[in-house]
Each structure stands twice: as C-alpha cells, then as structure tokens.
Amino acid sequence: MWGFIIFTITVYIHTDPSVTVFRKFLQIRTDHPNPDYEGSTTFLLEKAKEYGIEAEVYRGTGSPIVIMKIEGQDPTLPCVCLNSHVDVVPAVVDCWKVDPFSAFKDEKGDIYSRGTQDMKCVAIQFLEVARLIKQRAEKPKRNLILTFVPDEEIGGTGKGMELFVEHERFRQLNIGLCIDEGLASPNDTFTVFYGERAPWWVHVTAVGNVGHGSRFIEGTAVEKLMRTVNKMLQFRDDQFNILHKGHSECGKKLGDVTTLNLTVLKAGLPENGGNAYNYNVIPAQAEAGFDIRIPPTVNLQEFLEQIKAWTAEEGLSFTFANYTDRNEMTHLNQDNKWWSCFQDSCKQIGITIVPEIFPAATDSRFIRNKGIPAFGFSPINNTPILLHDHNEFLNEKTFIKGIDIYMNIIPNLLNL
Numbered sequence: 001m002w003g004f005i006i007f008t009i010t011v012y013i014h015t016d017p018s019v020t021v022f023r024k025f026l027q028i029r030t031d032h033p034n035p036d037y038e039g040s041t042t043f044l045l046e047k048a049k050e051y052g053i054e055a056e057v058y059r060g061t062g063s064p065i066v067i068m069k070i071e072g073q074d075p076t077l078p079c080v081c082l083n084s085h086v087d088v089v090p091a092v093v094d095c096w097k098v099d100p101f102s103a104f105k106d107e108k109g110d111i112y113s114r115g116t117q118d119m120k121c122v123a124i125q126f127l128e129v130a131r132l133i134k135q136r137a138e139k140p141k142r143n144l145i146l147t148f149v150p151d152e153e154i155g156g157t158g159k160g161m162e163l164f165v166e167h168e169r170f171r172q173l174n175i176g177l178c179i180d181e182g183l184a185s186p187n188d189t190f191t192v193f194y195g196e197r198a199p200w201w202v203h204v205t206a207v208g209n210v211g212h213g214s215r216f217i218e219g220t221a222v223e224k225l226m227r228t229v230n231k232m233l234q235f236r237d238d239q240f241n242i243l244h245k246g247h248s249e250c251g252k253k254l255g256d257v258t259t260l261n262l263t264v265l266k267a268g269l270p271e272n273g274g275n276a277y278n279y280n281v282i283p284a285q286a287e288a289g290f291d292i293r294i295p296p297t298v299n300l301q302e303f304l305e306q307i308k309a310w311t312a313e314e315g316l317s318f319t320f321a322n323y324t325d326r327n328e329m330t331h332l333n334q335d336n337k338w339w340s341c342f343q344d345s346c347k348q349i350g351i352t353i354v355p356e357i358f359p360a361a362t363d364s365r366f367i368r369n370k371g372i373p374a375f376g377f378s379p380i381n382n383t384p385i386l387l388h389d390h391n392e393f394l395n396e397k398t399f400i401k402g403i404d405i406y407m408n409i410i411p412n413l414l415n416l
C-alpha cells in the first residue's frame with residue numbers, strides 16, 4: 001500500500017508539466033466527423049492566458065482558428081509561423097488496446113491516443129516553445145506566430161487552411177517561414193519535408209452497350225473501363241519498379257515517384273432492394289476512382305494530358321474529386337537562409353536530418369503555393385510511423401526531447 005502511494009507520488013513529481021498539457025489536449029475529442037473545435041479553442045486560449053501569450057480566435061473561415069503571437073523586436077520583419085491542425089482522424093475503438101481518447105500512459109512512458117503523432121504532440125510542443133521564448137528576458141528579432149487550424153484531416157478544404165490563406169487576416173501575419181508537421185522516423189535520423197506530392201483523385205466513368213449477359217455484346221462499359229484501368233495500373237507498375245528496382249545509388253523515396261491506386265470500383269445493377277446484384281444484364285455504366293500522388297518535379301499539365309490519353313476512348317470521361325494545378329516546393333539551396341539556419345541548428349545539437357518530399361498531403365501545400373517557404377518537421381525519431389493507425393503512441397521522453405530540439409532551432413530562425 002505504502003509502496004503504491006510512494007510510486008504514485010514519485011511519478012507525479014517526475015511528470016513534466018508539458019506532458020500533462022499534452023495528455024489533456026489529447027483527451028479533447030477533435031476526431032472527425034464531429035470535432036469539438038470549441039473545446040480545443042477554449043483549452044488553447046486558457047493555456048495562452050496562463051503563459052502570458054497574446055491570443056485571438058479568428059472565425060472568418062467558419063470554424064475557429066486560434067492565433068497566438070509573441071512580438072519581436074522588429075514586428076515589421078516577416079515572422080516565423082508554427083502551424084498545427086487540431087483535428088484528428090477517427091479511431092476504431094475495438095482495434096485499440098486502450099481507449100483511444102484516454103491518453104493512457106504505460107509504465108514505459110508510452111502515451112497511447114489518437115493524435116499523439118498526428119499532430120497534437122507538435123501543437124503542444126509549439127505551445128511549450130512559445131512559453132519558453134516568452135519567459136526569456138530578451139525578445140526575439142522577429143514575431144513568433146502560432147496558428148491552430150481546423151479540418152486538415154478532411155483535406156484542409158472548406159473551413160481550413162485552403163480558405164484561410166486567401167483571407168486578409170492570413171496576409172497580415174506576414175509569414176516568412178512556416179513550420180508544420182512531418183512524420184515520425186523509425187531510426188536515429190529525423191526527416192524534414194520541403195515539398196509534398198500533389199493529390200489528384202480521378203473518377204473515370206465509362207458508358208457502353210447493354211444486352212443479355214449470355215451474348216458477346218461489344219463495346220460494353222466494363223470492357224472500356226478495364227482497358228483504361230489496365231493502362232493506368234501498368235503506369236503504377238512502372239513507377240513501382242522505379243522505386244524498388246532502380247539502381248540503389250539513385251536512392252529514390254516514396255515522395256519521388258508517382259503512386260496510383262485504384263480505390264473505387266463500381267458497376268452492376270442492384271437487385272432485391274440493393275441486397276443483391278443482377279448478373280444477366282450487361283450494365284450501361286461502370287466507374288473507377290484513383291488516388292494519384294504526383295511529386296513536385298512532375299509537370300502537372302503534362303500529367304493531365306496523360307490522363308486524357310488514358311481516357312480518350314469513346315464512351316469514357318473523367319472528373320476530379322481532388323485536383324490542384326500548382327505544387328510548389330521549398331527550394332533547399334544556398335540562397336535559402338531559413339534552410340541554412342535550420343541545418344546549422346541541427347548540426348550544433350548533433351542530430352541528423354534527412355530532407356524528403358512528403359508522400360501525402362498536409363496544410364503546408366497551401367502555404368507553399370502562396371510562395372511562402374515551409375518545412376514539415378516532427379521531432380520524433382526511433383518511433384514507428386503510426387499516424388492514422390491503431391494504437392498510435394508517442395513516448396513521453398521523445399515528446400519532451402522534441403521541445404528541446406525545437407528550442408535549439410526556432411529561436412535561431414526568429415533571430416535571423
């Protein structure tokens with residue numbers, strides 16, 4: 001009994017307060033489809049007040065965006081913005097070993113919850129960085145801005161970053177550099193993302209001849225669709241081979257090739273109130289949907305022509321469920337003072353960073369398309385990549401070390 005009490009008191013005493021803030025933030029239900037944005041906003045505003053940081057809630061996009069500011073010595077200089085999305089993807093409760101919104105911490109210090117990696121860790125690490133910078137006697141040279149935005153997990157569209165970057169309030173922030181989420185790294189190194197692949201979701205519809213299922217009907221919708229699907233899957237194979245069977249010295253990563261996945265297939269006439277299919281009527285229409293991710297080095301206009309060529313046969317058409325005609329990256333050359341500073345800061349603390357193209361899509365793409373440099377960097381190493389996965393976790397020591405890593409980078413960027 002006494003042993004248990006002493007153990008509990010010891011754990012309590014040794015728990016870093018930032019871990020408690022992190023766990024409380026994880027417990028706020030910002031999972032889709034009904035994220036509690038008022039709950040996360042109230043929480044963030046309370047923390048800003050407690051830390052003496054200026055904060056406002058911008059509601060111009062239709063959902064709350066929390067903006068925090070620490071004024072620099074020269075507020076006219078472009079600022080450093082730390083952006084986090086506050087929403088998280090849903091969790092399949094039965095597939096988790098603990099309640100995915102309990103922020104349960106085990107004896108090793110592993111904290112299990114939806115959002116531990118994606119990206120409530122980074123949101124609270126940014127907040128703790130702001131607290132530490134605010135406590136310093138000397139102001140940084142540039143303004144530090146923190147933005148906490150909704151709806152990244154549903155594509156940033158609607159009320160999220162895609163709309164916010166078009167607003168005057170965003171322009172007024174005068175952002176020189178944005179830091180947003182990256183990915184965990186399973187080994188000792190850390191990954192920094194300087195660009196992303198453009199997500200194109202293509203929906204192909206085929207129409208064709210109908211008739212009795214016992215005959216050789218020609219020009220059917222399914223036959224046309226299959227020809228296109230096969231051409232597109234051949235392209236997928238070619239890209240797969242470039243990634244996996246290329247020369248080892250070319251060192252291609254997932255972000256460097258185009259992926260194409262057939263994610264939607266639809267044909268056949270429903271029968272019996274939708275509980276069964278009809279098998280002897282050739283369907284007039286068939287559809288296929290593809291998730292295509294295109295690296296920023298690919299010419300998007302030329303790729304569009306490729307899709308047109310794949311779907312050129314009479315009776316085929318396509319629409320986009322998601323499309324962009326711009327995909328800017330942040331150039332990592334000598335002229336990029338932010339990058340030089342970021343690299344030097346990492347070198348000083350002896351951590352190895354590996355620059356890569358982010359394989360999926362984050363809010364950074366909207367920032368880069370406005371001509372603003374952005375790095376995707378989550379200071380998490382030696383941790384499996386578990387974003388959107390069951391039993392997503394982060395160790396508390398990794399979380400605390402991440403604050404330290406950011407504290408060795410962000411003040412340098414602010415003083416550039």
Ligand SMILES: CSCC[C@H](NC(C)=O)C(=O)O
Binds near residue numbers: 153154156360361
């Ligand atoms: C088209 S926007 C969808 C955004 C989502 N982001 C992540 C990180 O999974 C994705 O890449 O599928």
Ligand SMILES: [Zn+2]
Binds near residue numbers: 118362
């Ligand atoms: Zn994320």
Ligand SMILES: [Zn+2]
Binds near residue numbers: 089118153388
């Ligand atoms: Zn995500």
